[in-house]
Amino acid sequence: MKDIPPRYNPKDHEEAIYSKWEKSGFFRAEPDADKKPFTIVIPPPNVTGILHMGHALNNTLQDILIRWKRMQGFASLWVPGTDHAGIATQNVVERSLREKGLTRQGLGREKFIEEVWKWREKYGSTIISQLKRLGASCDWERTRFTMDKGLSEAVLEAFVRLYNKGLIYRGNYIINWCPRCQTALSDEEAPHQDVEGKLYYILYPFKEEQGVGNAGQGVVVATTRPETMLGDMAVAVNPKDKRYKKLIGMKLILPIMEREIDIIADDFVDKKFGTGAVKVTPAHDPNDFEMSKRHSLEPVKVMGPDGKMNENAGRFNGMDRFEARKAVLAELEEKKLLVKIDKHEHAVGHCYRCHTVVEPYLSLQWFVKMKPLAEAAIEAVKSGEIKFYPKRWTKVYLNWMENIRDWCVSRQIWWGHRLPVYYCAACDGVTVSKIKPEKCVKCGGLELKQDEDVLDTWFSSWLWPFSTLGWPGKTKDLEYFYPTSALVTAPEILFFWVARMIMSGEEFIKKIPFSDVYIHGTVRDASGKKMSKSLGNIIDPLEIIDAFGSDALRFSIISITSAGQDVFLSKDKFEIGRNFANKIWNASRFVLMNIDQNDNIVRVRPNIFSTSSKYIRPSRELSIADKWILSRLNRTIEAVTKALKNYKFNEAESILYDFIWHDYCDWYVEMSKSGCAKEVLIHALEDSLKLLHPFMPFVTEAVWQNIKERESIMTASWPEPDKKLVDKKIELDMEIIKDIIVNIRNIRSDMNIPYSKKITAIVVPLKKSAERAAAAGAGYIKNLAQLDGLTIDKKAAKPKSSLSAVTENFSLFIPLEGIIDIAAEKARLAKKQDALKQQTAFIEKKLNDKNFMDHAPEHVVKSEQERASKIKEQIDRLEDTIKGL
RNA sequence: GGGCUCAUAGCUCAGUUGGUUAGAGCGUCACGUUGACAUCGUGAAGGUCAGGGGUUCGAGUCCCUUUGGGCCCACCA
Numbered sequence: 022m023k024d025i026p027p028r029y030n031p032k033d034h035e036e037a038i039y040s041k042w043e044k045s046g047f048f049r050a051e052p053d054a055d056k057k058p059f060t061i062v063i064p065p066p067n068v069t070g071i072l073h074m075g076h077a078l079n080n081t082l083q084d085i086l087i088r089w090k091r092m093q094g095f096a097s098l099w100v101p102g103t104d105h106a107g108i109a110t111q112n113v114v115e116r117s118l119r120e121k122g123l124t125r126q127g128l129g130r131e132k133f134i135e136e137v138w139k140w141r142e143k144y145g146s147t148i149i150s151q152l153k154r155l156g157a158s159c160d161w162e163r164t165r166f167t168m169d170k171g172l173s174e175a176v177l178e179a180f181v182r183l184y185n186k187g188l189i190y191r192g193n194y195i196i197n198w199c200p201r202c203q204t205a206l207s208d209e210e211a212p213h214q215d216v217e218g219k220l221y222y223i224l225y226p227f228k229e230e231q232g233v234g235n236a237g238q239g240v241v242v243a244t245t246r247p248e249t250m251l252g253d254m255a256v257a258v259n260p261k262d263k264r265y266k267k268l269i270g271m272k273l274i275l276p277i278m279e280r281e282i283d284i285i286a287d288d289f290v291d292k293k294f295g296t297g298a299v300k301v302t303p304a305h306d307p308n309d310f311e312m313s314k315r316h317s318l319e320p321v322k323v324m325g326p327d328g329k330m331n332e333n334a335g336r337f338n339g340m341d342r343f344e345a346r347k348a349v350l351a352e353l354e355e356k357k358l359l360v361k362i363d364k365h366e367h368a369v370g371h372c373y374r375c376h377t378v379v380e381p382y383l384s385l386q387w388f389v390k391m392k393p394l395a396e397a398a399i400e401a402v403k404s405g406e407i408k409f410y411p412k413r414w415t416k417v418y419l420n421w422m423e424n425i426r427d428w429c430v431s432r433q434i435w436w437g438h439r440l441p442v443y444y445c446a447a448c449d450g451v452t453v454s455k456i457k458p459e460k461c462v463k464c465g466g467l468e469l470k471q472d473e474d475v476l477d478t479w480f481s482s483w484l485w486p487f488s489t490l491g492w493p494g495k496t497k498d499l500e501y502f503y504p505t506s507a508l509v510t511a512p513e514i515l516f517f518w519v520a521r522m523i524m525s526g527e528e529f530i531k532k533i534p535f536s537d538v539y540i541h542g543t544v545r546d547a548s549g550k551k552m553s554k555s556l557g558n559i560i561d562p563l564e565i566i567d568a569f570g571s572d573a574l575r576f577s578i579i580s581i582t583s584a585g586q587d588v589f590l591s592k593d594k595f596e597i598g599r600n601f602a603n604k605i606w607n608a609s610r611f612v613l614m615n616i617d618q619n620d621n622i623v624r625v626r627p628n629i630f631s632t633s634s635k636y637i638r639p640s641r642e643l644s645i646a647d648k649w650i651l652s653r654l655n656r657t658i659e660a661v662t663k664a665l666k667n668y669k670f671n672e673a674e675s676i677l678y679d680f681i682w683h684d685y686c687d688w689y690v691e692m693s694k695s696g697c698a699k700e701v702l703i704h705a706l707e708d709s710l711k712l713l714h715p716f717m718p719f720v721t722e723a724v725w726q727n728i729k730e731r732e733s734i735m736t737a738s739w740p741e742p743d744k745k746l747v748d749k750k751i752e753l754d755m756e757i758i759k760d761i762i763v764n765i766r767n768i769r770s771d772m773n774i775p776y777s778k779k780i781t782a783i784v785v786p787l788k789k790s791a792e793r794a795a796a797a798g799a800g801y802i803k804n805l806a807q808l809d810g811l812t813i814d815k816k817a818a819k820p821k822s823s824l825s826a827v828t829e830n831f832s833l834f835i836p837l838e839g840i841i842d843i844a845a846e847k848a849r850l851a852k853k854q855d856a857l858k859q860q861t862a863f864i865e866k867k868l869n870d871k872n873f874m875d876h877a878p879e880h881v882v883k884s885e886q887e888r889a890s891k892i893k894e895q896i897d898r899l900e901d902t903i904k905g906l
Numbered sequence: 907g908g909g910c911u912c913a914u915a916g917c918u919c920a921g922u923u924g925g926u927u928a929g930a931g932c933g934u935c936a937c938g939u940u941g942a943c944a945u946c947g948u949g950a951a952g953g954u955c956a957g958g959g960g961u962u963c964g965a966g967u968c969c970c971u972u973u974g975g976g977c978c979c980a981c982c983a
Contacts, residue, residue, distance in 0.1 A: 028945075212978095212979095245983065246983085295982080299982085367982090367983090368980080420909075512977085586919090594931095597931065600945045604943065604946085607943035611942035614942070672920085763948095763949090769948085770937070771949080775938080776940075872964090874963080876963035877964070884925090
């Protein structure tokens, strides 16, 4: 036997194993007519990303599926890649430029883009190498980047197609604007957060000559953003509001600006909110913008793209929006126009990249019409063609899709796919084309200028499932691997990405992009907070890999991840996986110590135990333990496979954990010490390794190779359950054997009889089955209960001085002449008897209940009656035993 | 305002279609150097399944409701 240390040290194996895998080409998947495809596209992490626990969870799940399907004989393809992450990457590169005293504007567009590519060259593969440490079995030769040539072409193709279909338009609308990133954002990119704000009540006085005596001095409006009042073009009230009815059409003087504005009537206004009168700022509020269209009001922007007030803001020009807020309020206060200030909690949009408060801002942007795209995508989910795991996400998805709004896709940044839109200098006409057109489609003008904007990052991500396979080309890959099989992702990007991919798949390929969507939970710290750098509560996966091993990280995180529930992590949780890896390592050490390398046992293939014609007789007759572990193994194979099919990863793990640790190690290996068929010993280990491989790829490979040097376990075939080996009778017999052993151990523990003390036991089986089981297991019982002698005799009488146990299957006596504490033994047995009496009382109550007897199904009544009589019989036997003491 | 989700042992969580006495890991306690493993073994203690109501012969499981966490969506300034 090789010299195998008694501890599994992941560092001795993981790196070497991974590089062997990579060299082997086993990660590679090709279209293969003899195989079925199984495809997953990775949710592309940002190029700027570093591996965090969310990635670790997400990619472990994908790797489990990919490795499992690969072993099942599928052409299992996992397409990796990264996302150019427009805003995020631009921000990162700008930051690093700033450290060198440079700015984006100073460099100019072209130079800046060069800098980003350089940055990407240097740091862009960090996350890829980190995924490798996790054990990810992606087909790295297919690694894609959303700014690659092919993917960029896909983006242009998609844009042009949608434009030609009339699904892309340009227009002036109020969009979410981030003053820090200085770009438009989609609604999804500006998540609302509840903020404890204030509601300011401001008096707008009547125009002097209209100051009608009894109507007061003017109208009080309520606002959360007083600085926008500088751009107010009206005050609106509800036409049905009695308080204001007669004021409609009158004129007010906008304070500070001293401009005249009208009081208008609009149904939008809620009588109950604030004072029932709302200031109308068309350029800075989406509702007001809509109202302004209805009332032909001119929008006036009082703020620039940088969030500073502009020339339309009078003397506030140049002031930051929040400073301006204070200054405006101060001036109103001074003029006694600030009536009151209420506390007011409301939802405010924040930039998802820099968390700056976004400004609703009027600007000229490009949009995708979403309603027509949503139809097929809604249908695909409603019809069950696409399924969500867990199911509840279906509703969330449909709710969003059915209320979908147009997608603002233009971004005023430099890093990204530039819009394939060209403007004519002569006629302002718009030409949309993948390559720069020679002339304007409208007037034939030759002077064309490309739009400065780039597309939303997600405009490339939504094409990912097919752009990575070669679209718009008609490639073999696309034909074979598309639609993909499963998508594994976090709930945060359901709208950003998942929903849009479904729409794009239906639109561009006319086929759904994937059939199953598995949505896992969010990784949180032990107190339930989302892990984030700013909170400082990050657990670094690489640190965990260093300390516990990649397998430990993978196994542990999956074991505590139940179907879509959030994951609460703390460092100590990784011990589960580490200990389990070590357990397997040592089980294999034992097995190898007990196998004679010369007899070639390890070359025996798994199917020797099947009853097929290939049946090869093991070297000895199978013992009950051998048959039992084969039965358990085959049940385990079936259960693990079923759990995986249903995306119940943690269930699959716990089934395996129980089988390997408890059935195999605690019972079977222990029993094997008093003899077993070595073919079974190793076969069960090898199948366990295979089943475990998708979850713990490294240790299973290391052990696989320790057993015998051979091709990777990655390419071993996934075990098939052999139902003929599942034997209920054997399992029941084994339960009796275990029961005898546990009862003896119990007596030892309860009565303080050390294992060093030699004892004998007399088992009195009550039934044929118990007699058979006990006889078959006699050797195991002696060894595992540390017995000196064992008698199995149906007719044996209770020895005078002995400790006893009673079960439904047998009575058990341990004769201990002279050293028994009779009082203690009496008390112990009485306690057991009491427990049984309680049970029987509970059952009797049911059996005496007429309702139960009348209504419960016959088989339930029958089984309760049987239970009752069994327990009573045990109580009686205990009674006899106690009396005999 | 709408929706989702959680509450089960000291801690972290499992618990399939309602049917034995509700499980696991960690932690606790006792014992243990049987030649795989102390990252281990054997055994034990520990729960009126958040509160209330209902359906049912029977509820941790189904329905209603209250309380307390977490999350998502939403153009009332």
